[in-house]
Amino acid sequence: xxxxxxxxxxxxxxxxxxxxxxxxxxxxxxxxxxxxxxxxxxxxxxxxxxxxxxxxxxxxxxxxxxxxxxxxxxxxxxxxxxxxxxxxxxxxxxxxxxxxxxxxxxxxxxxxxxxxxxxxxxxxxxxxxxxxxxxxxxxxxxxxxxxxxxxxx
Numbered sequence: 770x771x772x773x774x775x776x777x778x779x780x781x782x783x784x785x786x787x788x789x790x791x792x793x794x795x796x797x798x799x800x801x802x803x804x805x806x807x808x809x810x811x812x813x814x815x816x817x818x819x820x821x822x823x824x825x826x827x828x829x830x831x832x833x834x835x836x837x838x839x840x841x842x843x844x845x846x847x848x849x850x851x852x853x854x855x856x857x858x859x860x861x862x863x864x865x866x867x868x869x870x871x872x873x874x875x876x877x878x879x880x881x882x883x884x885x886x887x888x889x890x891x892x893x894x895x896x897x898x899x900x901x902x903x904x905x906x907x908x909x910x911x912x913x914x915x916x917x918x919x920x921x922x
Contacts, residue, residue, distance in 0.1 A: 800821045800822055800823040800874050801820065801821065801822055801823070802822075802823055802824070802905050802906075802909050803822050803823075803824050804824060804825075804826070804839060804902070804906070805824060805826045805837055805838060805839040805849070805850075805851060806839055806849065808822060808824055808851060808877060808883070808885075809849070809851060809883055811877075812877050812878070812879050812883045813879070813883070816879035817879075819876050819877060819878035820876065820877060821874075821875070821876050822874075822875065822876065822877050822885070823872065823873065823874045823875075824837070824872070824873055824885075825840065825870070825871070825872045825873075825893070825898050825901060825902040825905070826838055826839055826840055826870070826871065826873070827839070827840055827868045827869070827870055827871075828853065828862075828865065828868060828869050828870075828871045828873075828890075829865060829868035829869075830864060830865040834852060834853075835852070835853035835855065835862065835865075836850040836851065836852055836853060837850065837851045837853055837871075837873065837885060838850045838851075840870065840898060840899065840902065851877070851883045851884070851885050852882055852883065852884045852885070853873070853884075853885050853887060854884050854885065854886045854887070855887060856886060857875070857886055857887065857888050858887060858888070858890065862890065869892055870892075870893045870894065870895050870897075870898035871890055871891060871892055871893060871898075872890075872891040872893055872898070872901065873885060873887045873889070873890055873891075874887065874888050874889035874891075875887035875888045875889070876888075
């Protein structure tokens, strides 16, 4: 029994060490999950640093420009929206008459306002978007909590 526990702890430490190295190598390919409000807050504080991000929100088209807004807010205020750039998409987005719930992957940068340069667009039904957003937010909260505990120990 003692030998089994010893090998189990050695295996866990080995996997954790190599997993951490692997994660650090893939950090450039990692899309951090943010909601629209936290995305705006982060890019407002660090205007010179673009970062990769994925988010779920409502995509709407106004005057030929695409904007992303938070799913749970009902504001028409411009500061709660992120402008979307479709420069890096292989196919252009269809013109939207009605706002659609989407999951977007890309990089965010400050250019007179927050601009989200999207690489991948995934159209979602509202029910799926809400479920996915809640699930990803819960996973992120648990991961951050676990990371804070490990740092404090």
